[in-house]
Amino acid sequence: MKYRHVTLRNLFLRTTLVVLAAFLFTLAPANSRLAFAQDDSPWKGGEPPPAQPRETPLPEEQNIVERAMTAVCSERARDPLGSIPIDVMQARPSMPLSHPDAVAGLKRAERLLPAAKELVIASLRDLSNEYNIEDMRVRAAAARVLAVDKIEPDVELRDNASVMLSTPRTVYFGTIFLAGLQSDEGMISVLAHELTHIADGKEDSLHPLFRLVGRRASTLTGMHIAGRRPEELTCDLVGAMVSRAYITRTPGKETLARRLSRAIEHNCVEEDGTDEAHLSPRNTMRALLSLDPTLGSEIMEDPLITFKLVEPSNAPAKSTQTPTRRPRRVMPRTRTRT
Ligand SMILES: [Zn+2]
Numbered sequence: 132m133k134y135r136h137v138t139l140r141n142l143f144l145r146t147t148l149v150v151l152a153a154f155l156f157t158l159a160p161a162n163s164r165l166a167f168a169q170d171d172s173p174w175k176g177g178e179p180p181p182a183q184p185r186e187t188p189l190p191e192e193q194n195i196v197e198r199a200m201t202a203v204c205s206e207r208a209r210d211p212l213g214s215i216p217i218d219v220m221q222a223r224p225s226m227p228l229s230h231p232d233a234v235a236g237l238k239r240a241e242r243l244l245p246a247a248k249e250l251v252i253a254s255l256r257d258l259s260n261e262y263n264i265e266d267m268r269v270r271a272a273a274a275r276v277l278a279v280d281k282i283e284p285d286v287e288l289r290d291n292a293s294v295m296l297s298t299p300r301t302v303y304f305g306t307i308f309l310a311g312l313q314s315d316e317g318m319i320s321v322l323a324h325e326l327t328h329i330a331d332g333k334e335d336s337l338h339p340l341f342r343l344v345g346r347r348a349s350t351l352t353g354m355h356i357a358g359r360r361p362e363e364l365t366c367d368l369v370g371a372m373v374s375r376a377y378i379t380r381t382p383g384k385e386t387l388a389r390r391l392s393r394a395i396e397h398n399c400v401e402e403d404g405t406d407e408a409h410l411s412p413r414n415t416m417r418a419l420l421s422l423d424p425t426l427g428s429e430i431m432e433d434p435l436i437t438f439k440l441v442e443p444s445n446a447p448a449k450s451t452q453t454p455t456r457r458p459r460r461v462m463p464r465t466r467t468r469t
Contacts, residue, residue, distance in 0.1 A: 203399065204396065207393075208399075216397060216399045216401070225287075225289060228306060236310050239318050240302075243377075247322040250373040250377060255272055255273065255276075272336045275329050276330050281301040283301050283304070285304065288304065291308060302322065302326070320367075323369050328366055337362075341361040344422070345361025363409045370395075387430075395426075
């Protein structure tokens with residue numbers, strides 16, 4: 132054993148450091164919620180910095196989100212009009228255009244298109260107010276949404292829907308997807324997702340919004356949401372908002388929990404795989420339920436759950452800089468899984 136000479140001065144210094152460390156450790160949990168709300172990270176991409184306290188959601192909130200997901204998927208399983216989960220759709224053989232379920236799905240999509248357009252524009256206005264997006268961008272986005280007038284069924288697209296920048300008035304729908312979304316609430320949510328891509332257009336009008344939504348979702352969930360994922364997530368968020376607004380304007384006998392679940396329940400997969408552009412289906416649900424906590428509490432029919440992860444006053448500040456122009460996409464956005 133080696134004898135270590137410890138002077139009184141060193142001992143004092145060490146003791147001070149230990150006390151200081153213990154003090155800071157005690158303060159950390161109290162500060163973490165505040166840190167969530169002030170998402171002003173200088174991080175601009177790449178791997179997220181490790182061990183950032185604000186990127187670690189509180190266990191209580193995580194637990195509520197997980198319970199809400201379970202409630203959504205349980206509701207889906209009981210619902211005769213429940214959406215087919217994406218992984219189940221993926222495993223199905225191609226479906227011809229003439230299949231009665233695909234024909235019914237196309238009729239549903241065409242019937243809902245006018246309401247979807249109107250509600251997408253309203254939702255984009257709400258989000259843009261919340262995130263301080265320039266009005267000019269929202270007006271351009273709204274004009275593109277209003278111009279959409281066609282749903283094109285497509286056997287090859289299978290369980291996907293997509294839009295193409297070269298044909299900005301058309302939403303393409305795989306026949307398996309048309310057949311798999313069996314409720315108005317499920318269909319209008321996916322329609323709204325695609326319309327939000329169209330709203331962004333060639334000009335990337337909504338990219339500042341996408342970035343801010345992605346950043347907030349990262350803060351709330353601790354997930355790394357970069358690349359095209361913020362756009363896809365925002366499209367899903369608009370889908371959920373539109374579905375909720377549609378439910379409000381079309382009261383019926385079914386429970387609110389059942390109808391709201393339909394907006395996101397196609398994400399109730401067993402095989403939770405993904406690609407570069409999307410969060411996995413279950414992580415998409417996690418992010419949506421974190422961004423919109425009232426959605427989860429309404430689905431769980433639990434009025435006691437009124438938590439709010441981020442206060443409105445702490446919404447990300449308006450960017451006063453003109454966004455950096457990025458090279459125009461060469462490829463159209465095809466096969467956009469929703
Ligand atoms: Zn998409």
